[in-house]
Amino acid sequence: MDTPSAPGAPATRFDTKIAVLLRDDLAPWQRLNVTAFLVSGLGTAVPELIGEPYADADGSGYLPMFRQPVLVLEGGRELLASAHGKAVSRGLPLAVFTAELFGTGNDRDNRAAVRAVPTSALDLVGLALQGPRNAVDKVLKGARLHP
Structure with a gap:
């Protein structure tokens, strides 16, 4: 079931899942940077993941975001390689971030x-x-879930 919950309703259980897997030896700034880059790819590859734009009570508009939660997990080098292969x-939509990308400065x-x-x-x-x-x-x- 991929429908939004009304306020106060039980949590929605989505049929699909969005997940980020980070190597467990990254510095905090690297974890945040890698996560941001990785999820940006999913929204472009699977447009139905993106919900409607937001607006506050004064009518200021905001960009749309994913319609469902993003799980952030961590694991060792071997787990990343195994998960990548699987x-x-x-044929799952997949974005990757390699260690070499920390040394580059553009797309x-x-x-x-x-x-x-x-x-x-x-x-x-x-x-x-x-x-x-x-x-x-x-x-x-x-x-395992990211701490």
């Missing part, structure tokens, strides 16, 4: 840094994915 094999160089490395050698520090709840849960098995 997500790719299942062109970011894409070139990822393109320069074979899939099996990507130094993943984070990934974001979206899909059916059970598929995302299987991909992220072993990850």
